[in-house]
Each structure stands twice: as structure tokens, then as C-alpha cells.
Amino acid sequence: MGLLKYIARRLLFLTFLVIGVSLVVFIISHSVPSDPVLANLSQRNMDNPEMVETFKAKWGLDKPLYTQYFIYVGNLVKGDMGTSIRTQRPVMEDLKDYFPATIELALFSILIAVLFGMLFGIISAIKRNSATDQLIRGISVLGVSVPSFWLGLMFLLLFYVKLGIAPGPGRISPYLAPPVGVTNLYVIDALLAGNWNLAVDALQHLLLPGLVLGSFTMGLITRTTRSSLLEVMSLDFIRTARAKGLTEKMIIVRHALGNALIPVVTVIGIGFGNLLGGMVLVETIFAWPGIGQYAYKAAGNLDFPAIIGVSILISINYVVINLVVDILYGILDPRVRYR
Amino acid sequence: MEDSLLVQIQNLKMYFQTEGSLSLHKKYIKAVDDVSFELFKGETFGLVGESGCGKSTLGRTILGLYKPNAGKVIFEGEDIFSFNNKRMKEMRKKIQLIFQDPSASLNPRKTINDILNEPFHIHQVGTKIERKAKIKDLMERVGLSEYHLSRYPHEMSGGQKQRVGIARALALNPKLIICDEPVSALDVSIQAQVINLLEDLQKEYDLTYLFISHNLSVVHHICDRVGVMYLGKLVEIGSHEDIYRNTQHPYAKALISAIPNADPDDRRERILLKGDVPSPANPPSGCRFHTRCPEAIDLCSQEEPLLKEVFAGHCAACHLVK
Amino acid sequence: MLARIMKNNLLFSIGIIVCSLWIVIAIIAPLITPYSYLGQDLANRFQAPSSLHWFGTDSIGRDVFSRVLIGSRISLIAGLVTIILASFIGMIYGGIAGYIGGLTDEIMMRVSEMVMAFPGIILAMTISAALGPSLYNTLLAMVIIWWPNYARVMRSMVIANKENEYVEAAKSLGASHFRIFFHEIMPNSIGPVLVLATLDFGNAILLFSGLSFLGLGSPPPTPEWGAMVADGVLNFNYWWIGTFPGLAILTMAVGTNFIGDSLRDFLDPRLRKEL
């Protein structure tokens, strides 16, 4: 009841967000000194005013700014994000192509980060102040401190070039054909197609970029799990549990973990949000054909339809992730009331 | 009696909005709902009731910290809510507040000297030297030494902090001090010190106290008149004698009988109430107490009883009281 | 306090040592660099690390060691400026939102949420593509990305603190909003924001190096670490070009985060006893 209302409110905010984000990029796009659209004309056509006019008309650039914006929003409602200046394809199509790669990588790395982060965090909290604890804390700090672009480089140099134990950049080995697109997540598609080798290959390719991308989130989760668990262990109800005669293990599993996970969920959300930002760097290093690379190119080329498209997509993602986190919160913590 | 009237509270209502400010369906907590009573010069009026019944809210509204939804607070003949900012500021000098939690009511980043200087600073009263003398005087009055002035709140004990709070309230020579549970957070042995101090100061400065507490023994000890609140409503008012010895309202009776008594020989019959206090967001119909009242009749759930004068100066809001 | 924490906490001590080292290096860098950080020597390009060039040379024969040392200044300054500006803006913004509350708060917080949802790196890249890459533009973008974090913390602190009884005491004394905000609420709310800001320093350096890796920092030949790693990617086979500046980023970030992590624990009263 409250939850549905809450979701409705968040979705309403989403509309505002989309309008806001697109407006911001729109305004930036019209305050830049150079004209990226014309840059996409051939050298000869540039000198031909008639061609320039036709071109502008084609992109609607001859109309006043607000008209352009309304046209844009109008189209957006219909699911049309305009056409990328650079790729000359509908932005929607581009996003459909690039986004699954990003999602696959992000999901994988968040999976790694959550699994190991929580495991490390719990061990560290239980053995706090021991050498293990110091070691894990050191690793987790290292995880949040290491520049992903550099780590990616080092990993490739070491595991791919020098040792040859990891596959190279890209989503699958070059000689393999991508699976038939159902979800466009290669591992899943390959499994759906029953192509076990391909799935393994795709999974292997996820490993290095997934680790690099996940290192920050993993560090964050380790740290949060540790301190959250320590904090929960000092709460009154843990004393109650002790007074009941539960063993320390039972207390951690039954009483502390559930409560300690609540703040961890937020961090997972934050981490996921960060991932999408960090994507640009990691995708560049690992030649990962995802939204990060697309955004990088789009921004570099001032391809504004594409920039708006990507920005909207990422913002929506952010909100949706937060929404999921909030809902998870409600599942983990019965006290939460949505307002 | 008329000329000694200090404050008149008339049909005061203070509702808090609970749903988000953007929401269409506004919900309210009726923290203070249609409360009227008077405060006379030099008296101590006790306000008792269970947690959440609106005691603090009432105190703060009288102080003008909240803007009430309805009603008036007439202080020395004028409604304080009709004041403009400047007059309001003037008025602030005359009503002061002492808080329950002596630690929370002192800014942890200021020294005692800074804290006591604040009232003078805000109202631009006196020169530096005058202020210094005044502060020294205040410190003496509340039983603190001058060397405490350079300390920070966390360097003092609870009782000492509460004394600082009292000194601050006294700084501008107020007429009325609203004491919101001034001793609840203090240890038993310190509690007595503070109560005595409050009594001494009242005599010395001719102060009027609105004394809010849920400790009925303390209220009994210090107050001249007592008002009993239940769920935002005043259910009984009377002199302290009458309230304790000649209780009219069933709630007040239950409240008084529930006090644990350190006197083993005084074993009174205890009236046990059922259940908990209902939520002020959704109070019961009719008499708000009827859900827990041992004596409730059908009428109670339908009609709201008004505060009736039972005998001179003693009012109760109950259908059963004649 | 410092000494006491250091004694019991290995990570913290390492952090302090590493950070002090970098700060010292940043200050005296021009005095200790063996070569000019701009000096090209095409005859000696792509030299592997040796006693002459500790970290080797790059594609136009510059000494990587000298460039890494000088680069520390830019990183430190970028981190500082971002954190200071972002926390300042965030504090004011969050403070106002929290203090006024109600609809204003709601709207202000939605706006900051919008900024947070906006993909910061894309914003930075767009700004830099439009206005040309420069340190100022990058810092501008970083501040834009970062301030909402502080606004959120500040807001929650202010909301918590404005309920405090000493605030009510000031109100009942007749203090103005200005006075209440700046004398009573602000000083007590600022602490956690400042703590967050200090702890965030390493992250700011990381973000900055990431942006400069993407070519968004100051234009060449400025020795920015991120850009130097990018140079290393370009010249993949000469591992030293990218490895050392990357290690520099890593150590600086690890140093500040070691300190931050330990301080966080220390400042958290629930965890304090363990130190």
C-alpha cells in the first residue's frame, strides 16, 4: 500500500529527472562555441551553404531552441530519442546495442563485490584487531584506492600478456561468434542456446574487467559490512540474545547479520551507481563495447542526442537502482515505512 | 484574584502535520487540542500526563515557539500571536524555558560564559562590564562558582548543567518560566537540590512556573495547582490538595494511584488501567479516555465531555462527574 | 591522540607516513627532480628504468621519475580544491535545505538528487569537450559531481541538530534565524561534514586521475598522473611509463584512505574502544 504509493512517487520523480537531465544537456549543447553537427558534414559539403541548410533542416537545427526541446521531449515520450549525429543511428537503437554489455559486466562485478565484500567484512569483524582483520582492512582500502584504469592495464599486462592465463579484451574470444541475442547478456544467451563453451568463454572474459570494476565496490562493502556488523554487535538486542544463551555463531547468523546487512544494501546501491560511472574507464581499457565507451565517444564528439540519451539512461538507472535498494530495505527491515 | 492573572490560555490547538508536505492527504497529530487555563502570578502550575500527551507542545506553544492552529495565549493582557517580530522578541524576555535534558539544552561548543552571555547579546542588554557582573551574580544565585564559567558543558555534572540552564533562563528577569521536566534526567540525590533551588528562586524573584513533569510526587511537592493532560486534552485542573486528595477524573485517579510509594505503610488501592495510550494521530471518539476507563459508560464513546467546574477552582472533564 | 592511534594501528601509521612523504615531495619536488619534467630527449626515448632514469623515460624522452614527482603537486591541489569547494557548496546548500525544511527542502533535495543521478563523468567529458580540457574545467566538473554528497550529510546533520534543545533555548531567547543557523546549528553540524571531506580526499584524487586519464585534465605537457597512465596505455610495451604514475596514484589514495579508514573508526564512538 505505502510501497506502491512510494514507487509511484519515485516514478513521478523519474519524469522530472528525465526532463531535468535532458534540459541540462540541451542547454549545454546550445552554449558550446563549436558546432558539432556541421563537423559531421564532409569537407566539401561544408563549403556549400545549400547543403548546410539541408543538413540543419534534417536535424531540426534551424528552429528556435525551445521548439527543438519540445520536439525532443515529444519524441521522447514516443520512445524516440532522436538520431545520433555520430553514428547516424537512432539513439534508442544504439543504447539497445551497447547497454546489455554494460549491464552484464556491472552485474557480474557487483556479484563478485557483494560475495567477497560481505565475506571479508564478516571475517574481519569477527576476528577484529587480529592480523587477519588488518590484512582484510588493508585489502579493502587497497580496493577503494586503486585506480581502475591502471589496475585494468596491470591485469592485462600480467594475466593476459605475461602469464597468458586470462583471455584478452572484448566480450568473447575473437574467433567465436556472439550468441543469438535474447537478452544480449552473452553468458545467459549462450546458456539459453545451450552453448556451454561460449558461456564459459564469455564468463572468462568477464573475469578481469569484473574484478577491476568491482574492486572499489568490494572495498566499500567489506568496510561497511565490518563496521556495520561491529556496530550491531554492540546493540542491546545482541546482549538480549546472549542473555538467552545463544552461541556466538548463532548470534551472528540469526541476530546480527540481518541487521548488519541493512546499511550494506545502501552501499551496494551506491556501488552499483559508481560502477556505471567507472564503466567509462574500464570499458576503454578492456575494449568492452558498452555504454561507457559509447558515452565517452558521444561526449568527446559533442554528439548531443547521444549524450542526452546516455545521460537519461544512466540517470534512470540510478533512480531505479535506488528504488530497488529502498524496496530491499523494506524487505530486510520491517521498520521501514515508505513515505 | 483577577489582577494577579499572568497568562490566559484560550482554546489552544496545536496540530502537527505528519504526511509529507507534498502529499494531498494531510494527516495531523493533535498534540494539543482545545486547551484553556490560566496562570496566576507567583504560582507554580504543574502539568502532568503520560508521554506524548502534549505537555511539552503546550509549553512551547505558550512560549510562542510554535504557531498554533487555533486559540490565544494572552500574556499580560495581550495575545502573543498578534505580535510582530519586534514585540515578540521583547516578549521573549519575559517567558523562559528550562529543559529536561541538561546536556542537550546547552550548546556543546560554547563555554558556560558564552552560553550565559547569549541572552544579553541577543537583546543587546548592558555593557560588557555590566554583563560580566550580572553573569557572576547569576552563577552565585544558582550555586555555581565563577571558575565554572570557562568550562564546557561536557565538563560538568548533570546537576551543574541544569543549574546553568536555570541561570540562563533567569538572565533576562522573566516573569514566567516553563520548566519542561527539569529534574527527570537527574539522579535522585541531585533532583532534590534542583527542586530546592527552583523553590528558592521563585520566592526571590516572584516567578511563575509552569512545571511540566510525569513524576507526580515531584509535582505534588512543588506545585500549587495541577493540570492533568490526556491525549492533548486537559482533563482535570485543581489545587494540588484537591488533585491528590479529591481526585475527580478517572484518569487522574489512576495516575495518582499508580505512583510507586516509598512508604511501605501507605498501601493504597491501585487502579490498573488497561492497554496503552492511543495514538494522538487517531484519538478515540467521544471522551478520549473511554477506551481505558474503568468506569466508562455508553455516553463516553459518543460525546466529548467538557471541562466542568466541580467546585471552586477545580474542574474536570468527565461525564460521571457531577 | 595521533601518537596513541598510531601506536595501536598499523594501517593508520602507514597512511600517515605515506601521506607525509607525498606532501613533502610535493613541496620540495622542484629541488629534487633529477631532470626537468619537460625536458625532451628523443635520443633517449623509451629507456627502461635504470640508475640514470629511475622510472625510465617516455615517448619523447622525458624522465618519468621527475614527472611523477612534480605530478604530486597537481594531484594534491586538485584533491584539495575539489573537496574544499564541494564541501563548502554542499554545506551551504544542505544547511539551508535542512534548516528551512518543508517544501523548500523537498525541492532542493530533489534537485541535488538529480545532480547525483546525472552521470558525472559524462558531464565532465561534455564540459571538457565543449570548453576544451583544462584543469579549471575538470575541477569545475568534479565539484559539480561532488557537492551533493556533502549537501546530504549537512542536511541530515542540520535536521538532527535543529531539534536539539539548545537550539530551542536560543529560539526562546529570541535569537534570529541567522544567529540560530550560524551560531547554534552550523558549528555543531559541520564536524561530520569536515570528517567526510577529509576522508574523501583520496577519492577526489582518484576521480581526478580518472578524468585526466580520459584526457580531461590540463593539456599536455602537464605531468598529471592520470594522463601519464594514459600515455602508458598508448605505449603499452614500455610498462614503466604507465606503471609508476599509477603506483603514485595508488599510494597517495591508499595513504589517505588508510588514515581515513582508521579515523572513521576512531571517530565512531561505538567502534572507538577497539583502538
Place this chain on the structure above:
Amino acid sequence: MRDVLLDNEDLLRINNLNVRFRTSEGAFRAVRDVSISIRSGETLGIVGESGSGKSVTALSIMNLIPNPPGEATGDILFNGRNLRNLSPEEVRTIRGNEISMIFQEPMTSLNPIHTCGKQIMEPLLLHKGFTKKEAKVRALELLKMVGIPIPEQRFKEYPHQLSGGMRQRIMIAMALACRPKLLLADEPTTALDVTIQAQILELMKNLRKEIDTAIIMITHDLGIITEMCDRVVVMYAGQVVESSPLKELIKESLHPYTEGLLRSIPTITKEKQRLHTIEGTVPSPFNMPIGCSFQPRCNYSTSLCSEKTPELVHITEERAVRCWRHVNEGKQG
């Protein structure tokens, strides 16, 4: 030891309990040489000001002092066994089973993410080997017993859905689940409203009759003590300063602190008069006065008091006091 215990019919006997805490400001003794005993079925009250070591004493019985920073020494004999010599495993089988505890803060002492029912069932499953079904039946019985209306529904609810009084009842139900021989109640009503407090106290009185449990009732409210207890122990600054049957204590308190305490409490039966006060404040645990800890605030203090710490001496079989004024009497008695 065992023989002594049997002789005394004591259920629990604490001998010379000391608890030290190491904190960042330094180490201090929160509990100093505390010796207390309680018989089966008896209700013992412990009063004292905030920080006087009441809770720490209770927690020591449960072996729940966090270590570090805490460090307890002394003997705690329960049913003939020294709890302090048992292995953690053995202590666990006693906790929540033979000895259980109710805490002051009903708001935070329940796990917010589990239903009330689940939390009540837990000790039953753990100690009594009940099946889930049996445990549920028993839990519902318990809920009814502590006076919770519609127990089936409350069973499924989470702590935050209940009021403070309700939660405290859940705590009590939980503590009584395994029919403990000893119940430690650490300020069970302090956080509650007067009318709710009355309900809970009434409940505890009834339960005491029904299940014949020995209760240690910790509070700083003498009113509650008078209402509930047979015997009283008064603590000041980590020490027991007086121990006496309730009636005798009220009639004539031996220790000046007890006396001051009794006189400084306003009651509605007393006539309105100026309250008696104990001047000064409780000493900081880091800065204990030499000699008797109460000596700086005491009206009767002599030079002896500020030189030597008095021992707890028995004035009669049932009464003991820690005061130089009574040392000689005690020695004679």
C-alpha cells in the same frame, strides 16, 4: 563452599565481585568488592544512583560483561556451581534457561527484524529442545500469561509495531520462557509511563506468585523497591553500602547515604516541606575519594572516614552496612 551454600539455602551468592573497565581515559573499578546473596523465591532489590554499578553487577552474573574492556574477578555461586569457573558452553546452558534477564530499554533490547513470536520461541528451541510447534504453543501461552491481548496476532508482529509496555511484556515473556530459577530485572519500568509501569509491576508481582522465581530487581526508584522487594541492597560508587530487609531499612536506615536518599525523595504522602538534600555529586570513578567513597558528601564524616575505607559489616544476621559509625556495633554484634 558447597556446604556453606547449602546451609544458607542461597540460590545465588556473589562473593567479592570486582569489575574493572579499561577505557580510553584510563582504567577504573566499576564494581568493588560486592557480595550479595539471594534465596529461592526471594525478591531482592538493588538501588543506587546512576553509574553505581547495578547493571554491571547484574551483567556479571550472566557473564555478559564485554571483555575487553571489562574484567571481572570474584565468585558467583549459582546452585552450588561457580559460574566464573564454568566453560563458556556451560554458562550458555544456564543463561536464558536457569537465569534470565530483562533489560531497561524495551525499545532496543528486541531484535527489530524478527517477529516477537520468533524471539520468544528461541530460548525454548535452544534449551528445552522443543519442536517448533510445541514452542509456538508455549510462546502463545506465555504471551497470554504476560497479559497481551490477541496473542496470535502479536506473535506475528515485529517489535516496532508494539508500544513500549507491550515490548516490555514480550521481554518478560521471553525471560520466563524456560521458567528460570532466577530472574534479573534491570530497571524494567524506567522507560515506561506511570500507568504502564503500574501494569508491569503488577504483572511481575503476579508472576512471582505463580512461578516462584527468585528476582533481583534493579532500580533507582525506592518506590518500586518498597512495593516489590523483601530485601534491599543499596549501592554507592560501585560498592554495597547497605544491605537489609526492606521493612527495617525503611524504618531506620543505617548508612548516611541511604538515609539521605530516603529523605530527599518527595512523596505525596509527606507534607509539603523543604526537601532534604545530599550536597555534592557522585564522585567520578576515576577520582574516588580516599577512605569512604561517600565521605565528601556525608554529614557525619570524621577524619577516620577520609583515611580508611570501611568494610561491609554485619550488624545483625540480616543487616550489613559499610560505615565507620557502625563498625564497632557490627564487630560487637
Place this chain on the structure above:
Amino acid sequence: GCGGSKDAATKPEATDGNKQLIMALDPDYETFDPGLAYEVYALLVLHPVYDTLMQFEDNLDAPVYGIAESHEVSQDGLSYTFKLREGIKFSGGNPLTAQDVKWSVERSISLKGNGAFLADGIKSIETPDAKTVVFNLKEQDASFLTKLTYNAFGVIDSKVAMEHGATNAADANTSDKAKLWFDTHSAGSGPYVIESYTPKVEVVLARNQNYWGEAPYYDKVVLKAISDPGTQLMMLEKGDIDIAFNLGPEHVKQIQNKAGIEIKKAQAMTLTFLLMNRDPKIGGPIANPDVQKAIRLVLDYQGMQTIAGEGSITPVAPFQVGFLGTLPPRDPKTAQDVEKAKELMKKAGYEKGFKTTLEVATLAVEGMDLPTLAQKIQNDLLQIGIETEIKPSDIMVALDPYRKGTQALSLWYWGPDYPDPNSQLAFLPGSPVGLRANWTAEMNPKLADLGKKAAVEVDKAARIKYLEEIQTMMDEDSAFNVLLQHARHYATRDNIQGTDYIDLYKINLKNVSAK
């Protein structure tokens, strides 16, 4: 299919038993619509897919017949008549007719894509019969046959194309809906068809089962988009790919003696040059011809060639070595004359030097990072007191001010529009590129005039004479300073052949086969 190998590091013999060629490159293509594509690597993909009337085989000297069998030029040189080969079918099975040729070219013209200018000179196209196409030109054009080799003249199966929304109508640039279809499909008659295209990932070409000529060796050609040369190199070393096409000179050095790898080097037609604006309002001191000459003299060409890698040279003017009439390149050892440069600066009144901005696009030209070169130039210019601040920006952003002529000093690269020196005349004063430096015809009327003459001259000897004179003059006075003509470095596995470089196609994929 269910192929693949457990060991990801070694390439299996073939997937599905097919022969497969994998090439890694840093692609710039955005579309495979032959009417629109005009990117550097467009022909790499489109040449094996869409046949053209004319094509190049081994070198760029002269085009040879593609699907044309013979051709005749009218006396006035304005009408070209081509006969088509017999029996050519499209991949879909339809026969290729003259009508398809006309339709395809008209579509390219109407689409007004970037390559459409190549057809600017065409007045009309006639198809007297199914095997004959006649092009009527507006004026004489010595390079018309060369232009015909471009994909804008690629022959599309008009029936299939129209089914997918293509049109040759005059308003095709708005009414044609086939671009998206062409990105992932093809309707040509070449040896390969486009099987799939995943932007930024790969293009897969598959054998055209209906190909009229000799079948190509490979069943499949996979062009992997791998922008990082280092990555390309790694994958080549691992045997993951057969061709690593975007190696920088430095990468090549690393694999010089590696087994299984063959290093390829060729003269590319790509130039890197410095633009020095002639408009004092924009260029400031840079606009001074003496300063420009001083800059030409002070630069260390040898150093730049080191950076650009072995095989790179420095032509004296914007005319590539390899084209008709190009002068021998500079001798890098003697080209630098700092003293003389200083004198010139003194003469221009800038003895103390000045400050300016050096704009550069952030990209690699033939494996050489342009910003790196900019830093070298920055360093060299300091010798005559010119302090430059480097302003890097993405190519698409930088192009706009470049084309508007608002850059004072900038570093650019240039590839010829078509393989003919005429394409280079754009650098002359008053011509499009010249005007980007605001170098108008009035500033050097003689040079401008020479350019006009060279453009229309058909006689080879006279053409060479004009071109040589132009270059000599531009060495003395020019708003441009050609820094480098690059070498192309790439590498292949040594078990394949037919991978020689040809600037137009990069690699003619039709010819690649296993040894």
C-alpha cells in the same frame, strides 16, 4: 553453431570447419550504406561487397576494370561509355544490369552523403541497354576513372534495396529509409556479403554464394573493432587475430623478431601538417609569413620522424611522395636551421618571441599520437621564443574551428580524397584548405593561378611541371608546414598472404588467403 575451444588463448583451426580471417582495427565506419559511407575504412568493408566499374589492384597508378569490361571516352572528354561484364549476379540472385548502376549512382547523388561530391561532375547517366552505361560530365575530369573506384559508385541490387525503403529520387536524403538496413545487410555483387554488424564490436563478412568471379579463400572475414593498438598487438601475439592493423611504430619494434608474425610496412598517403593562419586577427604574430618560415626552419624533422617511426618522411609541400610530380622529400638532417629562423623572427619583429595556442585533435595518425607530436613541436618552437599552450580536443570538436578558419596554429592530418595529386590542390591559396588558414588567392596570385592550371591540365609532362613549380613555391611561402608523410605499420600472422597495403582499401580483403 557449437564451436569454440576450451583454451581461449589459442585460436582453433576454424569454427564450424570454416575458414575464417580475423582482422583487428580501430574502425571509424559508422554505416555500410554505400551511398553514405565515406570514412577511412569504409572501402575496406565495402570494396569486397559492392563491385564498382573501376577498381585498383596493386598500386594507385591507374585504375583497372571492375565489373566494367571496356570503356570509351568521347572526343570532348565529357562522355564515358562503359560495357558491363556478362553474367554478373547480385548476392540475392538478381542479375546486375546497367539500370542498377544508374540507380545506385543516382541514389548516392541524391543522398547527398559525404562522398557524394565525387559525383559532382556528372551531368547525366544513360543506359542504352542492359549492359551499357553512359556518364555525361559537366566538364573534363582527369580523375574521373579514379573516382569511379569509390563506394559511392558501388552497384546495389536496386530491387532488393527498394524493398527495404531505398530510393534514388531527388529527395532521397530525407525519403530514403534504407540506411539501417544497409548497416547490417548488403545487396552487392562482390565476393562477400555483410553477415552482421555490431557497432564497436565487429563486422562479419560471409562468402557470397552467388559470386561471379573466383571465390575468395575465406568463408568468413571478421573485422574486430579494437581501438587500442596495444591490445591489437597482444591479440596478434596470442594468435587470437590474423591481422593487427593499427600498430604504431613502437609496437612494431616490440615484435620485430617474434616467430609467427610478419611485420608490414608501407608508405601511407597520410600527411601531418601544421596550419599557420594568415589572418593577423586570428593568427596574431603567427600570420606573419616570416614567422611562418621561421617555424618551418626551426622544427626538428628528424626528431619528428623518430616519433612517427621508421619509414616516415617529410615532403617539402603538401604533395605526397608516390603521386605524380612530387619532389623528393626533405633531408631531415639538414632541414633544421635555428640561426636562420632566429634571424627571420628578428626580421618579423618578434625577436623576443610570443605566446600562442597550438590546437590539436586527440587522435593517433597512423599509430602516432598527435598530442605527443604537439609536445615535440612545442619544445622546438621554444628555441625561437614561441611559447605555445597545447589545446587538445576531440576531432569532431576541433573540425569546426578548423573548417571555419579560426585556428591560429594547429596540428592536422590529411588523407587525399581520392588518389590523385589534384586532390592536394586544396592546399593552395584561395582553395578550401588554404582558406582554412585564411590564405587567400590575393596573397599569392601566382601560386593560385598555377593551381588552377594544374587542375585542368591533361598532358602528363605539363602537369608535372606545374606541380613541381607549385611545390617549390610552397617551400618558400606557405601557410602550411608539412611535417610528415607517414608510414603504415601493421602486422599479420605469417601464415597468410595477400595482405599488402593499398591506400584506398587498406587491405584488399578479396585477395587475402592462407599460405
